[in-house]
Amino acid sequence: MGIGKSKITSSINVDDMLKKAESNHELEAEKQDADKRLTEIREAKEALLKIHRDLLDAIKAEGEAAVILQEAISSSNNIINGIYNAIVKAEQNTQFKATIKSEHLAQLQQLLNQAIETWKNMLKNHRSEQTKMLTEHESNMRKILRRNEGVWFSDFWMKVLGIFLFVYTVVLGMVVYCST
Structure with missing residues:
Protein backbone atom coordinates (compact mmCIF):
# COMPACT_ATOMS: atom_id res chain seq x y z
CA MET A 1 0.00 0.00 0.00
CA GLY A 2 1.59 3.29 -1.06
CA ILE A 3 0.75 6.94 -0.85
CA GLY A 4 -1.56 7.92 -3.60
CA LYS A 5 -4.94 9.19 -4.44
CA SER A 6 -7.87 7.52 -2.92
CA LYS A 7 -10.58 6.52 -5.28
CA ILE A 8 -13.20 7.80 -2.89
CA THR A 9 -11.97 11.34 -2.12
CA SER A 10 -11.32 13.96 -4.71
CA SER A 11 -8.07 15.90 -4.85
CA ILE A 12 -7.49 18.64 -2.25
CA ASN A 13 -6.67 22.05 -3.63
CA VAL A 14 -4.31 23.62 -1.10
CA ASP A 15 -4.34 27.02 -2.82
CA ASP A 16 -8.14 27.26 -2.49
CA MET A 17 -7.95 26.28 1.16
CA LEU A 18 -5.32 28.97 1.82
CA LYS A 19 -7.38 31.58 -0.02
CA LYS A 20 -10.48 30.63 1.97
CA ALA A 21 -8.55 30.82 5.25
CA GLU A 22 -7.09 34.16 4.23
CA SER A 23 -10.50 35.55 3.25
CA ASN A 24 -11.98 34.25 6.53
CA HIS A 25 -9.20 36.03 8.40
CA GLU A 26 -9.84 39.29 6.49
CA LEU A 27 -13.57 38.92 7.10
CA GLU A 28 -12.99 38.48 10.83
CA ALA A 29 -10.72 41.56 10.93
CA GLU A 30 -13.36 43.63 9.10
CA LYS A 31 -16.03 42.33 11.47
CA GLN A 32 -13.95 43.41 14.49
CA ASP A 33 -13.43 46.83 12.92
CA ALA A 34 -17.16 47.14 12.26
CA ASP A 35 -17.93 46.14 15.86
CA LYS A 36 -15.50 48.80 17.08
CA ARG A 37 -17.13 51.46 14.89
CA LEU A 38 -20.58 50.35 16.05
CA THR A 39 -19.50 50.78 19.67
CA GLU A 40 -18.19 54.27 18.90
CA ILE A 41 -21.48 55.13 17.18
CA ARG A 42 -23.49 53.93 20.16
CA GLU A 43 -21.35 56.04 22.51
CA ALA A 44 -21.82 59.09 20.28
CA LYS A 45 -25.55 58.42 20.15
CA GLU A 46 -25.75 58.26 23.96
CA ALA A 47 -23.83 61.53 24.25
CA LEU A 48 -26.16 63.21 21.74
CA LEU A 49 -29.23 61.91 23.57
CA LYS A 50 -27.88 63.34 26.85
CA ILE A 51 -27.27 66.73 25.20
CA HIS A 52 -30.78 66.59 23.74
CA ARG A 53 -32.29 65.89 27.18
CA ASP A 54 -30.29 68.77 28.67
CA LEU A 55 -31.54 71.12 25.97
CA LEU A 56 -35.14 70.03 26.58
CA ASP A 57 -34.69 70.69 30.31
CA ALA A 58 -33.25 74.13 29.57
CA ILE A 59 -36.17 74.94 27.25
CA LYS A 60 -38.62 73.83 29.94
CA ALA A 61 -36.87 76.05 32.50
CA GLU A 62 -37.02 78.98 30.08
CA GLY A 63 -40.76 78.48 29.63
CA GLU A 64 -41.27 78.41 33.39
CA ALA A 65 -39.21 81.58 33.80
CA ALA A 66 -41.28 83.31 31.13
CA VAL A 67 -44.51 82.33 32.89
CA ILE A 68 -43.16 83.60 36.21
CA LEU A 69 -42.10 86.87 34.60
CA GLN A 70 -45.55 87.38 33.09
CA GLU A 71 -47.13 86.68 36.47
CA ALA A 72 -44.77 89.20 38.10
CA ILE A 73 -45.76 91.84 35.56
CA SER A 74 -49.47 91.27 36.12
CA SER A 75 -49.07 91.13 39.90
CA SER A 76 -47.06 94.38 39.92
CA ASN A 77 -50.02 96.11 38.26
CA ASN A 78 -52.31 94.54 40.85
CA ILE A 79 -50.02 95.74 43.64
CA ILE A 80 -50.11 99.32 42.35
CA ASN A 81 -53.90 99.21 42.06
CA GLY A 82 -54.14 97.67 45.55
CA ILE A 83 -51.93 100.39 47.04
CA TYR A 84 -53.95 103.08 45.35
CA ASN A 85 -57.26 101.56 46.52
CA ALA A 86 -55.90 101.20 50.06
CA ILE A 87 -54.85 104.84 50.08
CA VAL A 88 -58.24 105.99 48.83
CA LYS A 89 -60.00 103.82 51.39
CA ALA A 90 -57.69 105.09 54.17
CA GLU A 91 -58.38 108.68 53.13
CA GLN A 92 -62.11 108.11 53.28
CA ASN A 93 -62.05 106.34 56.65
CA THR A 94 -59.65 108.66 58.48
CA GLN A 95 -60.16 112.09 59.88
CA PHE A 96 -56.89 113.45 58.54
CA LYS A 97 -56.09 113.47 54.89
CA ALA A 98 -53.01 111.74 53.62
CA THR A 99 -51.77 112.57 50.22
CA ILE A 100 -49.40 110.79 47.92
CA LYS A 101 -47.82 112.92 45.36
CA SER A 102 -47.92 111.85 41.79
CA GLU A 103 -44.14 112.06 41.62
CA HIS A 104 -43.92 109.32 44.29
CA LEU A 105 -46.22 107.10 42.25
CA ALA A 106 -44.15 107.88 39.19
CA GLN A 107 -41.01 106.94 41.12
CA LEU A 108 -42.62 103.65 42.20
CA GLN A 109 -43.71 102.95 38.64
CA GLN A 110 -40.17 103.71 37.44
CA LEU A 111 -38.70 101.23 39.95
CA LEU A 112 -41.16 98.57 38.87
CA ASN A 113 -40.36 99.21 35.20
CA GLN A 114 -36.64 98.90 35.97
CA ALA A 115 -37.27 95.56 37.70
CA ILE A 116 -39.27 94.34 34.71
CA GLU A 117 -36.51 95.42 32.32
CA THR A 118 -33.96 93.58 34.44
CA TRP A 119 -36.03 90.40 34.23
CA LYS A 120 -36.45 90.85 30.50
CA ASN A 121 -32.68 91.23 30.06
CA MET A 122 -32.04 88.13 32.15
CA LEU A 123 -34.51 86.17 30.01
CA LYS A 124 -32.89 87.54 26.85
CA ASN A 125 -29.45 86.43 28.08
CA HIS A 126 -30.85 83.01 28.91
CA ARG A 127 -32.27 82.66 25.42
CA SER A 128 -28.97 83.69 23.86
CA GLU A 129 -27.16 81.06 25.95
CA GLN A 130 -29.62 78.43 24.75
CA THR A 131 -29.10 79.55 21.17
CA LYS A 132 -25.35 79.29 21.70
CA MET A 133 -25.70 75.76 23.11
CA LEU A 134 -27.88 74.73 20.17
CA THR A 135 -25.36 76.20 17.72
CA GLU A 136 -22.55 74.26 19.41
CA HIS A 137 -24.63 71.08 19.22
CA GLU A 138 -25.26 71.61 15.51
CA SER A 139 -21.56 72.29 14.98
CA ASN A 140 -20.65 69.06 16.75
CA MET A 141 -23.12 67.14 14.60
CA ARG A 142 -21.61 68.69 11.44
CA LYS A 143 -18.12 67.71 12.61
CA ILE A 144 -19.21 64.12 13.21
CA LEU A 145 -20.78 63.93 9.76
CA ARG A 146 -17.81 65.67 8.15
CA ARG A 147 -15.38 63.11 9.63
CA ASN A 148 -17.67 60.36 8.31
CA GLU A 149 -18.12 58.99 11.79
CA GLY A 150 -21.21 56.92 12.20
CA VAL A 151 -23.08 54.84 9.72
CA TRP A 152 -24.58 57.14 7.16
CA PHE A 153 -24.67 56.63 3.42
Missing part, protein backbone atom coordinates in the same frame (compact mmCIF):
# COMPACT_ATOMS: atom_id res chain seq x y z
CA SER A 154 -26.27 58.87 0.87
CA ASP A 155 -28.46 57.27 -1.79
CA PHE A 156 -25.66 57.54 -4.34
CA TRP A 157 -23.09 55.73 -2.20
CA MET A 158 -25.56 53.00 -1.24
CA LYS A 159 -26.14 52.35 -4.96
CA VAL A 160 -22.38 52.24 -5.59
CA LEU A 161 -21.90 49.83 -2.67
CA GLY A 162 -24.76 47.60 -3.87
CA ILE A 163 -23.41 47.45 -7.42
CA PHE A 164 -19.87 46.73 -6.17
CA LEU A 165 -21.08 43.88 -3.93
CA PHE A 166 -23.15 42.41 -6.76
CA VAL A 167 -20.23 42.55 -9.24
CA TYR A 168 -17.85 41.16 -6.60
CA THR A 169 -20.20 38.25 -5.85
CA VAL A 170 -20.71 37.44 -9.55
CA VAL A 171 -16.96 37.56 -10.27
CA LEU A 172 -16.19 35.43 -7.22
CA GLY A 173 -18.83 32.91 -8.27
CA MET A 174 -17.41 32.74 -11.79
CA VAL A 175 -13.87 32.24 -10.43
CA VAL A 176 -15.04 29.41 -8.18
CA TYR A 177 -17.06 27.86 -10.98
CA CYS A 178 -14.18 28.07 -13.45
CA SER A 179 -11.62 26.71 -10.99
CA THR A 180 -13.65 23.57 -10.23
